[in-house]
Amino acid sequence: MYSFQHYQELLTNEINNLKFEREPRELYEPIEYILTIGGKRLRPVVTLMTCDIFGGDLKKAMYPAIGMEMFHNFTLIHDDIMDRAPVRRGFATVHTKWDENRAILSGDAMLILANQFMLKADDDVLREVMELYNISGLLVCDGQQYDMNYESRNRTSIDEYIRMIELKTAVLISSCFRLGAVIAKTSSENKDIIEKFGHNLGISFQLEDDILDAFGDYSKFGKSIGGDILANKKTYLLLKAFELARGKDLEDLESWFEHKVHIPEHKVQAVLDIYNKLNIRELSKKASRHYFDLSIEQLNKLQISDDAKNTLYELADYLINRDS
């Protein structure tokens, strides 16, 4: 077993060696671009690490792991169009750098490339790998649709929000854990436990992402701070604020989210002021911690060495204490 950084390096080397030299360049340039601007490579790291922990052959996990990363990046390209997001990981989004048509089509091509990487799994796990991949992929689409539905709706409950991020974020992360376990051919029990571990960790991870979007440091986070606030995203933070705000705070909050015309910086600052007054950051951290604790409960059930448990614990800890 290795550190997060080691798996990350292995992956970055592999990904940098991938050649998408085929024509037409207009289609493959955006794919190279989004893979180059990187990100944490969380999902494929998780697959490699899990495969390793269950005694599997890392080489057999490499391409399916990259397939998951490609799938994730495909969703980013298309989500950014739908969300009209200008910046991703500190760089222009694909539809901003080129145009919407190229973003739609290169996203499509990337999904098919992801299929091809998944298909590099060995025969004896191929069907299980492909079924896991497709089921989780479809659930990610479900989650994105709920996300869009909630944006155009006045009220969303915190339960609905949690269900949405389970679909949009946690499912793919938990599937990446399960994928590593499937390739390592561990027991069904271990597969189920590691998936649940990943699922709760994924929820916690997304809550941390929401917190960073409001309170992070732009130079580290790579997205515009306050982007969710400006997009009227129904995050845990906002929903909690609506739950707790009273009197003038509630009126202000409602007015910022109802009026379409405003100076962006003013809106972000005003909403952050209300968040601070209502202790939203700490309350969100508490919610994140709740799911983190649930994931650790699962971790303790796994039939693996203490070393292996430690590796997973460190991963979990890094994910909820990160600044980017």
Add this chain to the structure above:
Amino acid sequence: MYSFQHYQELLTNEINNLKFEREPRELYEPIEYILTIGGKRLRPVVTLMTCDIFGGDLKKAMYPAIGMEMFHNFTLIHDDIMDRAPVRRGFATVHTKWDENRAILSGDAMLILANQFMLKADDDVLREVMELYNISGLLVCDGQQYDMNYESRNRTSIDEYIRMIELKTAVLISSCFRLGAVIAKTSSENKDIIEKFGHNLGISFQLEDDILDAFGDYSKFGKSIGGDILANKKTYLLLKAFELARGKDLEDLESWFEHKVHIPEHKVQAVLDIYNKLNIRELSKKASRHYFDLSIEQLNKLQISDDAKNTLYELADYLINRDS
């Protein structure tokens, strides 16, 4: 072996029985919609028919055949966004009936559903089926990108155009033929020949489509007549007209394609007048016939019964003499 119509009915029954009842409805409604408004179901018919001809089990071909139809419909949803097309098969396109975001996301979900249908192939052909599907899917994306490239370019050669429709149309059709042959587990030789048969037929099919777009009957064709002319699509018809037009005809043709402001009906009529003067319809028919003849050459090489050859001949004949 059965008639085209019989396979079509089998497929329509299966497709109508598919339930996409899962939530969120916003995501699955457009998928049901595009599958319901139908079309010829050419691609899955081809797979069933080919499987049958090579003595395969139709039941084993059914879901992968539907997978190819789902893949094709996914490309229609996304292509229609990129082409800004308002009408498809006589009905509003998905992004027109709903909105662009729902068209992007339901197209994505449909591609993943297509993956799932392909995965219903038997274990002993699974990898071959999935590889064929992914390779052809990626080539279809390549073709769509070339199509967009050519629209924003002043001149395209007829050779470039043929290469583009090979990718965008012929590859998927030829893969549907090959898919039926793979599921029937016929010889490699037969697989290669039927694929070539389908490839040439696919080019002929697209040329006929271009002819119908300019000279068809709207009530049968289901798309706006002259849509390609209005979209400045570099079709075989237009490229041939540019090749042959001289003097005032050439000037007129250039001016219609350079000026952005015009009354649509006037542009369509004026271009059709030039097409008629230059005998473009007949010249395009001749090109289509050329590829049809190439496909028949392949047909004659197949080691199958005369009855089976006849069935394929009738299919080919129907495809290039259709009015919709």
